[in-house]
Every structure is written in structure tokens, then in C-alpha cells.
Amino acid sequence: MAGDKEMMEKEDGEEKEISERPKWDNKVQYLLTCIGFAVGLGNVWRFPYLCQTYGGGAFLIPYLIALVLEGLPLLHMELAIGQRLRLGSVGVWNSISPYMGGVGVASMMVSFLVGMFYNMILAWILWYFFHSFQNPLPWRDCPVNLNHTAYISECEKSSSVNYFWYRETLNITPNIQTSGSLEWWLVLCLASAWCFVYIGFVRGIETIGKAIYATVTFPYLVLTIFLIRALTLPGAADGLVYLFTPNWDTLKNPEVWLDAATQIFFSLSLAFGGLIAFSSYNAQKNNCERDALIVGCVNSFTSIYASIPIFAILGFKANENYNTCQNWNILQLTNAFNIGDENITVENYQDWFNQLNATDPSEVESLDLKTCDLHTFLEQSASGTGLAFIVFTEAVINMPGSQVWAVLFFIMLFCLGLSSMFGNLQGVLTPLMDLHLIPTWMPKEIFTGLICLAAFTISLIFTLGSGNYWLEIFNNYIGSMPLLIVAFFEIITVVYIYGINRFNDDIEWMTGRRPNIYWQATWRFISPLMLLVVFVAYVVMQAEKSPTYSAWNPDYVYFPLAEVLPYPGWVVAICGLLSAIPVISIPLVALYRFICFLKNYIKTRHNPNPYANDVSSGDL
């Protein structure tokens, strides 16, 4: 009877452990969370820029090829392995092979570091959001200097939107060595951003699952509203034509293929460990193949869908700038030649110009008329923070009802970033939970709070005057190379160490279908090869460029052009460290395990213990 009772308690404990692992309320929550993690700020402000730079519609070809050959296989692999082994990134790689545990540690470190600087961007978005409730919008006008005689020169020379971003938001220092001080307004915004993250993340996927219903669906709603509004703006057609006109010559440039591959890789948020963490909370019998296809395709569709209103609005802005340029020319001619007001219009400008040039060329020359070309204005696009905080804010000023559009835009950006933040932090929390590193007395709420507090404290560097420069460094050196290395080791581990046949069996058990030839070919050869090629090409390109950065220096001779400065030596060292530290954990952990193994081996060889037998021979 006693033995039975012990067995019952053990069953009880096992059941409790299985049932205690949190799980998703329903499939929709899981899919939305993965989509929210994959769809982030990059879909809105990086993909349209790449599309435009690399020949419009033609860029879709390398992009879709990269998606099919690299993105979807890696995505499927991560979701499948997490679902099968039901552990976070560290646990998964540890259980496949203790020597590969470093891959999980690297994932976790990268997730944490990326989460830190990513939330600073959310803080900036919050700052702009708070300022969108004013009339007029604060970035519309330049502030006046103390004498009320003229506008502040820094603002006058650049533009009011530039001034608002670089001076009133960032209060940026002229170079990275000058740190400046902690900007209190940015600290407040950063604290509020972390509070938002905490409130969604407080109980892990229980609360994330509820929060993402809002944060993932809202951006699509806003994008649709913007699409409808943007298509009715004058000049929208020019922007769209410019975006989508394919320029097939760009396909010959290898850089296009490299950028497409890296874009799809970073866009799907692979190698962060977040996707493994999310799928580990699934029931095991779940069709992960279909999930991977859904997430991958929705991500790409969102990129393309987002680029339409973005470029319609950029076309509108270019049109506005073009009209302003032309009207300036018209005014100059009208004033110089005392022609009747409004006699020269945009339509007959050329005729008037020719006539006046014929009669009085010297006078016309002295006016210094600008050459207004719509294409030059269309080319002035930007990516990243430049697109959101400079280009877009300028466009919004000219739209009627600017406050509404600004508020909607910044809420959309915030939701996109917040759902990606959840993934980043879950990629940190799940491994820590699986490794039982959390003391049992500490409730989950306090632990997540501690993670947020630690990340907030360290990310206060980004609120310094030089914070933007540091953020660029983090973005370029953490969010790129280490991820490629981690992904490469991930796929090698699954295919060759875990065994592709065993993996196929697992998937057949989970989904009921064996993966077909497409998955086999990509997992075994194509994806690892592509990752290797992309990694090598990336390293080569980075090595060719000397490490420089663009600084905003009002005292620069050619201000408002950015001053290109080289990184000082200690900063280059930090860049190297940031890239190396996550990656170095892979060989370090392997080495550590090997040393432990050697120790054990030497111990057993010197001291053969006949009773220390692994096989249970107790049944007599």
C-alpha cells in the first residue's frame, strides 16, 4: 500500500509539472503572438526603403526567393523544435546536445540586449505620441530666438522637423565622445515604455496572450485607414509609381540579394529564441508546418501592404515640396519683373521663363532660380527613425487634421514595437524558467519586474545626449552578425546533430505528415548554405567599410549635412565586444562541457567502480 501511495504521488507530481507549464488559451492567440513578434517596426520603415532603393517592384523577386529558401525553413524548424521539446531556447539546445547549449545562451543574450535598445525606440515613439495632442504640432514651426528677431539658427538652417528631432527630442551631442547628461524627458518616456511592456509581460504568456489581441490587430486597422486616406492625397500616385516601377538592372547587383536575405532573416525575428519559447507552450500535436507558412506569409504580406500607404504619403510630401519649390521660383520672377500677381502659374511657368530669359537673361540669372525636379524630392526617402520622425512628421503637417494622423501613426508604431518586445523578453524569461534559475519563493510577477527594471537601468545610456549614436552601434553590431551565427548553428544542430531523420519523425508524429522534399532540401543544404554565404558576405562588406557614423553637429561647416566621423578606438573595441560576447558563449559552453566530460572520463578510468553501473541491474 505504501508503495502504491508513493507511485500515486509521483504520478501526481508529473501531471502537475505537465499541467503547470503555461499554455495558450487558443490557437489564435499563439498565431497572433508569433505574427506580432515577426511583424515589427522593420516591416514599416525598412522594407519600403529597400524596395525603393533597389528598383521597386524588382526587389520583390530576391525578397520572395529569400523568403522561400531561407525564411520559411528556418521558421518551421524553430517552431517545430520548440513544440517538440517543450523548452525554451537554452533548454532545447541543451537537451539536443549539451555541447550546443551555448547556442541557447547566445540567443538569450542577444534577446536581452536587443530588447534594451528596442524599447528606447518605443520611448521615442511615446514622446512623439505625447506631443501629437497640440495645435499646431510642435514640429511644424521653428522656435524664435530670445530677441524675437529671427528663428533659432540651427532650426533655420536645417528644418523644423529636423530641429525637433535632433534638438528637442534627443538633445544630441556633436559626437559620441561627448556624452552629455541624462535627458529627464527621455528617462520619463523610457520608464513609461517599460511600464507598458511590464503590464503585458507580467505573467508571461498569460498576459501576453491577452495583450496581443489589441497590439497586433490595431496596426492593420491603422494601415488600412492610412491607405484609404493616403490614396486620396495629391501626389500619392507619383509616390506609388516611383515605388513599384521595376528597375530590372538592380537585380545584377549582388548587394540587392544580400540585403533581401538579411531583411527576410531579421524581419522574421529568427534566432532570438522567442519563437522557440512561444511554440514550447503549444500542445505537441499541433500543425507547426501550417503555422510557419502562415506566420511567414503574413509577415511578408504586411511588409508589402505597409509600403503602399507609406509611399503614397511620401509621394504626397514630395509633391508638396515640389510645389513649394516651383512657387518660390514663380514668386521670384513675379517680384523681379513686376508681373501681375498670379499671372505666372505652374502651368505656364515654362513659357514665361523662356520669354523673360529671352528679353532679360542677366536679370533672370541673378535671381538664382532653383531647379525643381519631382524625382529629386521622391528620392529623398529615408529608413528607420529618419522615416518615422523626420520624413513622416513633415508629411503629416501638410495633411488636414494633422493631429489625428500623427496620433494614429504613433500608436501604430508603438503597437508594432510592443508586440516585438514581448517576443524578445519571452526569449529571456522562458530559458530562465526552464533552467530553474528563479528562486521558488519569488512569484513570477516580481521576476518579470526585475527583468524589466534591470533592462531599464542599463538602457539609461540611450537617454544620454549621445544616446542615439549608441543605439546605432547596438543596432548594427548586435542585431546582425550574432543572429546569423546563431541561426547557422541552430540549423546545423537540428539537421546534423539531432538528426534530420529523427526530426522528420517528430514532425510526422506532431502534424501527421512527413515533411516533403521542399523542406528536406532546404533544411539539409540550401538554408545552411545560404546562411553561410550571407554571413561571409556580410562580414566582408562590414570589413570593407571603415567604422564611421553620421553625427549631427550644428557647428559643422556643411551643416545641415551630417558630419561623418570615425569611431574612436574604445568605441570600436566596444563594438567588437558586443558582437563577440554572445557568439563566444557557443564555443565556451562546448569547451566547458568537454572539460567536465574529460574530468569524468579520467575519474572513471583511474577508479573503475564495478558498482557504479548506469544500467539498472536490480531485477533479480
Next chain:
Amino acid sequence: MLDKILFLLCLASALADERCMPDTPHGFQVRLSIKTALGDEAYVWNENEMFLFRASLAFAMRNHMNGQQFEVSNIIVCNETMRVSFWFIVTSPLDTSQLIDQENVEAAIRQSRNRINSAFLLTDKTLEFVDILPTLATLYTHPTPPWLIVFGVVMGAVGAGIIIMLVSSVVQKKRKTNGKPQDKDDDEETRVKTVENGDAHDGVHNMSFSEDERFTKM
């Protein structure tokens, strides 16, 4: 006699015209963009409008230089063009041969700029006094920056949300620990019950009896 007076008048008017010319050091150029400002409701610029301009300028001079009674005749206009632009100079009411200097004129115009603008339904941009910079409108500085207000509202909501979450999780935990000892007893009871009721899955099925039953049908 009459000839002499006529000659002097012509001379005087000729002299006055000479002082008013483009790039005169004593006057200013004015540019009006009526069609730009008013579009379809633009009025035609004619002599009456010019008279109004001279009158409003005289008004501005009177406002600025207290005591001196400027008249419409003290404002002399020349070089009118189709643009609608012209030059003007201001003579002193006490002595028409004397011109008021530029600084005084500029100060007078600045002081009454709004009144002059509204007389013509124009703005600083469309009624342009060349070389007189309009006083830049300073942005309205709020006593409390509005962004702090929005920040306060949003953070208040978020803070309340966090507190509610933490309190609810504490309450949930308390409920669990209170209900747990009872639940555990119930579980054990039900489990014991199912074992005692002889569920075939737990025990070993005794084949001998069942086989007999199957074959011996008598």
C-alpha cells in the same frame, strides 16, 4: 504772377517726384498679392485703393509720431506697376520739403502693421513692405507643457493597470492556497475511490474466469 506760382508748383511737384524713386534711401517698396490672398474675392487695385493706402499710412505715422498731423498728401507714391508694387516716401507735415527718415517710418509701420493689413484684408505675407521684417509670431508657450498632461493621464492609467494586475494575482494566489488543502483531499478521495471500484485498467485482468464463461455455454 500766376505764371510764377504755376511754375513753382510744377517745380515743387517735380522735386517731390524726384525724391520718390526706386531704391530711395527714404522710402520703402510695397508689394501686394491680392489675388493670392483672396482668390475669387479679390478686388481690383485702383486709385481709390491707393487713396486708402495713403490714408492708412498717414494714420500709422500719426500714431507713431504723436502730435504731428500727417495728411494723405504727405504720403507720396511712385513707380506703380502691374504687380501691384510701388514705392512711397513720407514728407513731414510741418515742412513738405523735409522727408521723414526710414527708421521712423519703419517703426510706425511696425506699430500699426495689423491695422494696415486688415484695412486691405491682407496678411504680413501678402502685403509686403520690402526690407521690413514682420515681427515673428512666437509660439504660444503653455504654462504646463501639454505633453506632460498626456503623459500623466497615460501613466496614471498604466500604473492603475499594474496595481490591479498585481493585486489580482495576489488575491488569486490566496484563493488557491485556501482552496488547495480542500482540493487535495477531494483528489485523493476520488482517486482512492476509483481504485477501490476496481477499474479494469489498473488491475490485472484475470483471464481464466472470462475464458470459461466464453466457452462453456450450457
